[in-house]
Each structure stands twice: as structure tokens, then as C-alpha cells.
Amino acid sequence: MIELRGVNKSFAGAQALAPTDLQIEAGRTTVLIGPSGCGKSTLLRLIIGLIRSDSGHVSFEGEELTQSNAMQLRRRMGYVIQDGGLFPHLTAEGNVALMARYLGWDELRVSERLHDLVALTRFPEDGLLRYPAQLSGGQKQRVSLMRALMLDPELLLLDEPLGALDPMVRADLQSDLRTIFQDLGKAVVLVTHDIGEAAYFGDDIVLMRAGTIVQQGAFAELMDHPADPFVTQFINAQRRPSLEGGIA
């Protein structure tokens, strides 16, 4: 699905991501996790081409991501960010259907797709005509998710999608999201700094530190066969005080 070979990135001379290889499999949820500044968001942004790798290659379904095809390839990926990134001047529907309408879908097709997505994300149908300023945090994220899924992408990328939500909403959306991921059977890459969330969603967990991947594998593997003392340290640091907002 996605293959990264030797991708790396520096910002103003500071290395954000060391040369890194990574494979993302179709039908699986991969979670990128690590402390802030570890390069997990950078990795995600490299995949969707919002930033360009200093060297190395990103390929999507065997096609190398370049400046010229980035626009086309992005339309086959969905992208959700922390506070939704919704366009405040458009209604929920306007946000979700923007790209489809730009591509010239007829209104029947648009409304059918909207209907499906509303059901999938459990978003109130009458909320479609509301503006982002009139929606709650959880609703915004559902709209953002619908927007990402509108063109039925092969890959779904989420950058801390639950980060800005209060615990109740968060738990609600968490379980919905997992159901959605399972129903869709798409490749999903999710960035979080919460080990509970990683364990909950991730078929594969990619633990990162200071721009490098420390260990990659299932949660049990990280627990039982840590590749580095940091792995255990990271897992325990979050488990010890409480499980607030964590594992459901």
C-alpha cells in the first residue's frame, strides 16, 4: 500500500525525521506513537505530501509520490487532523462534498454518498446544514472524518483525531472509529501520543523517538519483547498514574 524508503526531513537544520523505512499494509490499522517531537506527525505529513522528503522515496500502490502527482494521489487518501480543520465558511455538507463537487459529481451521487457517510459516522442528518461554529467538538471530528472518506479513499490518515476532545466524547468517538475502521477494511494510519489509544486501534504499532522508529509490532509484542528499555518506559509512563481517557 504505502512504502517509505529512506525518507527523512529536517526543519531549519534540525532533524525531525532520520532516514526511515516503513511499510503500511492494506486493511490494517497502523498507529504512529511517541512523545511529542518524535517525528510521528512529520511522517504522516510526508505520506500525504504536505511536506516533501529531503531524500528517499514515498510510494503509494507502487507509484512514487512526486510534486506533480501529489494532487492526484491525495485524492486517494483521506486526512483528518486534531481540531478538524473544517472550513468555517462552508456548512458541514459543504465541507464534506467540496472535493466531490469540484470533481463534478452529480448531485444525486453526492447526496447518496452523504447519506451513507452520515449513517457510518452516526452524524445527525440535520446537522449537515450547520456551520462548523455551530457544531460540537465531537461533531466536528465526525464531519472531518466524512470529508476524508467522501471520495472513498484507499488510505485514511488521522493525526491525533481525538486529541482535542473531552473524555466522554472521546470514548464515544473512539469506539465508533474502531467500528468504522473495521467496517471499511481500509489501510489506516493514526497518529497519537496515547498508548491506550494505540493499543485500542493498532494492528501495528510504530513507536518513535527523536526522529527514529524504536520498535514496530503488535501491542503485545511491544509489551513482551521490548526492543529497547525506552519501549517499556514509554508504555509504563502512561499506564501508571491512571487510565483516564485511555483504554476502553
Added chain:
Amino acid sequence: MNLFSVRLSSTIRSVLSLLFVILSSFSTTAFAQSPLKVGSKKFTESVVLGEVIVQLAQSTGTPAEHLQEMGGTRILWNALLEGEIDIYPEYTGTIAQEILSGEKVDDVESMRHALAKRDILVSAPLGFNNTYAIGMREEVAARLGIEKISDLRVHPELRFGFSNEFMDRADGWPGLRERYGLPHEDAKGLDHDLAYRALEGNSLDAMDLYSTDAEIRYYGLRVLVDDLGYFPEYKVLLLYRADLETRFSVALAALKRLEGQVPATEMVAMNARAKLDKVPSGQVAADFLRAKFNTAVDYKEKTLITRLIERTGEHMVLVGLSLLAAILLAVPLGVASARYPNLGQLVLGAVGIIQTIPALALLVLMIPLLGIGAPAAIAALFLYSLLPIVRNTHAGLRDISVQVRESAEALGLPDGARLRQIELPLAARSILAGIKTSAVINVGFATLGALIAAGGYGQPILTGIRLDDTGLILEGALPAALLALVVQGAFELVERLLVPKGLRIEPEGETR
């Protein structure tokens, strides 16, 4: 389909067509045939003489227009050389001292010769000599038997008060005193208007004045004869382009009838009627021509409504065209500046520098490039309008959050579509605020356009200042203020149309 871009383009289209209508009606009335273009300087006597020239030309069936109160000597002279005007009244002293200052012209013949080399011709003097003079109250002068300046020698007790300029100039009081051997030691320097009052109140006996000042009639003054010929001659005559002899031969022949026909007393009377009695200068000129030549001049003062409509039209053309041009350039500049920060610094710096040029200086700077009149004023207004629009467009686009910008990019929306559908609508409020600022500033600034004969509400303000007529000043100032309010209101309506609804609602808090 995007509602914003539809509304924007239809709004622009309707504004454009409206401007076109205004402009075409403006141009057909003003520029259809090429009339005789008469200029005048920024003081009453020149304006009255300008009217006399216009009406006399018109009485021969020649179309003529008056570009009144264009400014000072330099502006009029250059406009004459450039052909922006065909003829204007000028003074011999000014020609010798200012226009031909580098050349030795000590008599009329050498002046005629020097001007002819520039394809400019002069008429014979019209009569009066508007130079410095010494004036006294008629009754005092009569009682003492003083008729000429040399008579003052035997009256050392008389108290003199002179304007500060006259006191200081070598060719003013010091030279006068020396030439005539006057015994008076303690001449006072004081404000010209105060001197008239002091003379009237008997605390002064003699003062300097211009020999055709309106106040001479008002205060009943006697102008003393300069019997030693001390003061330079400032005889008025007509300065005109040589091609007038072929282009307007009939009108020119009629105008030549003015030679020697305007004595000082009549000029004083005309100045007094225009300046003190507030009779419109056109009326004063018409009455003069009727009395002098029995010319049936069909002069009608325009009604207030006609004047207002005309000036509103002129003013809106100045503001509308300059603003439209500024929008068309400044919005793209602002977009480019937001996209390319290096270019942005350059652009914002440049338009900022333009803004620091004083408005008046900017107007004057445009004259060599575009001449006198509306185009120069529009260009200056256009330059002045750039900064608020560029800066607000730039700021509006830069203020869009990274998340929103990247979300649009991540969707796979191409550059142009991102700009049209996301970035411009989100910056709409800021851009409109910039345009509104420019528009309101323009309405005020455009009144200065009258200084370079661009018309508009500035014209009555200028005339009102010249005549010290508050009513006339208000006739320009009030509509200008009103127009500014209307413009402001109009933009608030446009804002309601163009700023997307989603940006106008307040967040409702955490509803679920």
C-alpha cells in the same frame, strides 16, 4: 458551484457597467468637441477674467470651457505649453519675473519675442495694472490733498502699516522709502486683513495693497499714483497658444476687443462684486460684457441641484475609477504577497512608501506625467488606495489557520480552486474592510483633485475658501461627508452579501 465567486463576479460586473455609464456620459459632455479651453489661477480676479474670456468667446458661437482655479503660475504656464489650456490671463510682471526669469526681458517687445519662440502669443494689455500700491482712506487723502506717493513726503505724521511681505522685500517698503525719500520711520508690519480694519478704525493712515483689490471699493480707499514709477508693472494681458489664430480666429478677434478696455476701477468693481457681494463670477463677467460691448451674453447660474449632480458625477468618477483600478491591482498583489513572503515584503514596503507621500505632493507629482485634470487625480487616488487593500488582503490570507490551509491542500484541491473556494472567502471580510477604508479615504482625498482642475466636490470648497464663503465650502464639504457615509453603508451591505454566513455566526459553545 461556489456562491462566493458567483456573487463576487456579478458584483464586479455591475460596478463596471455602472462606471462605464457614468464615464461615458461624463466624457460625451466634457470632451465631445474640442472647445476653447480657458484657464484661470486660484484667485478671484483671474477667475472673473477667465469667465469674461469664456463668455466673450461663446458670444461668437465658439464653444468654450473654463478650467477654473487650476493653481499658480507654474501650473497654468505648463498647461498652456502642453495644450491642456489654450488661453489664460497673465500679468506682465509675472511673465518677466517668473516665466521668463532666466532671460532678459526688459520691454514688451523682447517679452513678445521670447514667448513667440515657445509658440505663445500675447495680446496688448487689457488696461489695469495690478501691482503693489499705497492706499489711504478717501476722506483722509482728500482732506490732506494727497493724490500721489510723493505727496506723502510732506506728511511725516502719517502712520503706515504694511503686510510683512511688503515690509521685508527689497522692492517693497525699504526701496519705496528710499526712492521717494519718505521721512516715515516707524512703519508697522501687520496682517493684511487687519490693516484694512486698522485703516477703517483710524489707527492707520496708509497701507500697501494691490491696485485692484476688492477691498478698495469696500473700504472706500484712494489708490495713490506711483508718480516715480517705482512699482513694477503687472499689467494684465491674454497669453495664448499661437495655433489659436487658425483654430479659433473668430473668437480670438472678439477677445482682442478686450485690449485696453478694462481699467482698474472696473476691475476693482468686478472683484468686489465677486468677492464681497458673493455674486457668481460668471454673472459678474456677463454684466461687464453687457455694459461694455452690449454683448448679449446668455449667462445663467446653474442651480444648486444641477451643480450638485454634476459634481457628484465628477466625484464618483474620481473615486470609482481609482478604487476599481486599485482593487484590480491590489487584491492580486496582496494574494501574491501572502504566497511569496519575500515578494510580500517588497510590495508592502513599496505601497507603504507611496502612502507616506503627502496627498498634495502626490497630486502635483502626477501633473508632469498626466497633465492637469481628472486622469492625474485618478492616478494619485489609485496609488493612495493601494496600501489598505494590499495590506488587508495580505493579512486576511495570512490569518487563515495552518490547519485550514493544509486541510484544503490535503484534499487534493488545486491551487486556483483553493484560492477561490477557501482562501478568498475566508479573507473576504478583511479584504472588504481594506477596500472600504480606501473608498472612504478616497472620497475625502478626491476633494483635493479640484486643485488640479479635476472637478468634484473640491471645486466649491476651493471657491469657497477663495471667496471666504462658508456656504460654498459647505456645498462641497457636506456632500463629500455624506458620500463617505453612503460609501461606508454600501460596503456594509456588500459585506453582508460577500462575507460567507458561516463567518458571521458566533460559535454556540459545546452543543451536542
